[in-house]
Amino acid sequence: MYAVNLARYRCCPNIKENGLSTAPRLVMFTSQECHYSISKAAALLGIGTKNVYAIPSDERGKIIPSALEEQILSAKSEGAVPFMVNATAGTTVLGAFDPIDVIADICEKHNLWLHVDACWGGAALVSSRHKHLLKGIHRADSVAWNPHKMLMACLQCSAFMVRDKTSLLQRCHSARASYLFQQDKFYDVSYDTGDKSVQCSRKPDAFKIWLMWKALGSRELEQRVDRALAMARYLAEEIKKREGFRLLMEPEYANICFWYIPPSLRNLPDGPELWEKLHKVAPVIKERMMKKGSMMVGYQPHGEKANFFRMIIISPQVSRQDMDFVLDEIHNLGKDL
Numbered sequence: 001m002y003a004v005n006l007a008r009y010r011c012c013p014n015i016k017e018n019g020l021s022t023a024p025r026l027v028m029f030t031s032q033e034c035h036y037s038i039s040k041a042a043a044l045l046g047i048g049t050k051n052v053y054a055i056p057s058d059e060r061g062k063i064i065p066s067a068l069e070e071q072i073l074s075a076k077s078e079g080a081v082p083f084m085v086n087a088t089a090g091t092t093v094l095g096a097f098d099p100i101d102v103i104a105d106i107c108e109k110h111n112l113w114l115h116v117d118a119c120w121g122g123a124a125l126v127s128s129r130h131k132h133l134l135k136g137i138h139r140a141d142s143v144a145w146n147p148h149k150m151l152m153a154c155l156q157c158s159a160f161m162v163r164d165k166t167s168l169l170q171r172c173h174s175a176r177a178s179y180l181f182q183q184d185k186f187y188d189v190s191y192d193t194g195d196k197s198v199q200c201s202r203k204p205d206a207f208k209i210w211l212m213w214k215a216l217g218s219r220e221l222e223q224r225v226d227r228a229l230a231m232a233r234y235l236a237e238e239i240k241k242r243e244g245f246r247l248l249m250e251p252e253y254a255n256i257c258f259w260y261i262p263p264s265l266r267n268l269p270d271g272p273e274l275w276e277k278l279h280k281v282a283p284v285i286k287e288r289m290m291k292k293g294s295m296m297v298g299y300q301p302h303g304e305k306a307n308f309f310r311m312i313i314i315s316p317q318v319s320r321q322d323m324d325f326v327l328d329e330i331h332n333l334g335k336d337l
């Protein structure tokens with residue numbers, strides 16, 4: 001929401017006073033794999049969800065840059081005004097990272113705001129082994145990152161970072177309430193950050209990551225990420241070894257997506273009948289695990305793909321035995337299906 005509002009303000013500064021009536025049709029771009037908050041922001045801010053152009057992704061869930069550029073040109077030819085691209089670093093379902101560097105080139109060429117939704121994948125930046133996943137992120141105009149996800153800060157702790165040094169946040173959001181934001185105070189008024197935000201009263205959420213960082217140190221944060229991703233890798237390797245388990249794809253991050261194929265379906269040829277039957281398996285196993293109270297592992301369909309499990313690994317406390325348990329338990333709960 002902040003990113004869309006800032007990007008729009010940079011493109012049409014008069015909108016703050018005039019509202020939407022004099023604005024052109026503004027169009028933003030994001031991959032079809034992006035988080036639903038992008039279209040929600042477009043709806044709430046009056047951009048309109050129809051003006052969020054969904055760019056196709058490749059089979060690994062990454063935006064296709066040539067398709068992005070085509071749609072930017074096509075929006076221009078319709079007389080619309082492109083103003084922003086959202087790149088996702090760590091998509092919700094597949095954990096895919098859009099190629100930020102290539103997208104940044106396109107944004108520079110067309111003078112578009114580049115926002116990186118790194119809510120999920122941003123944690124990789126604390127790891128020297130994994131930060132390459134976000135190569136090019138320094139070129140973004142804004143970045144959203146949730147330390148309450150992979151780093152496990154207390155809910156909620158969401159960071160929004162802006163590259164601008166010309167007080168854009170201030171100009172875009174300020175209401176200059178004279179009873180709060182007096183300019184003739186005895187101290188440096190740049191510490192009064194309240195007028196930059198949309199909310200008035202606000203919790204000091206930033207302290208959660210600040211305190212955690214102080215207490216654990218950069219090294220431990222890095223190890224948390226490395227450990228979680230090593231555990232994810234272990235689970236993926238186990239899935240490949242075990243009969244009846246099948247990975248959707250090699251994971252790029254901590255999202256391990258896989259099917260469990262019960263023994264009764266293992267001899268079916270790969271075709272519509274198998275996938276129709278497989279589609280019904282994950283919901284039943286999920287129901288059984290919840291009623292038994294042994295675990296909670298999410299499932300979903302995705303595009304043409306039948307229901308599959310999506311195991312997300314973040315806790316530094318999980319072990320290989322826990323990963324083995326997940327697979328054993330799924331087999332035990334589903335082997336009669």
Ligand SMILES: *Cc1c(COP(=O)(O)O)cnc(C)c1O
Pocket residue numbers: 035037088090091092117118119120146158
């Ligand atoms: C979780 C998530 C969000 C939403 O963040 P909230 O802080 O829960 O609103 C946005 N984008 C991505 C990619 C996410 O994974």
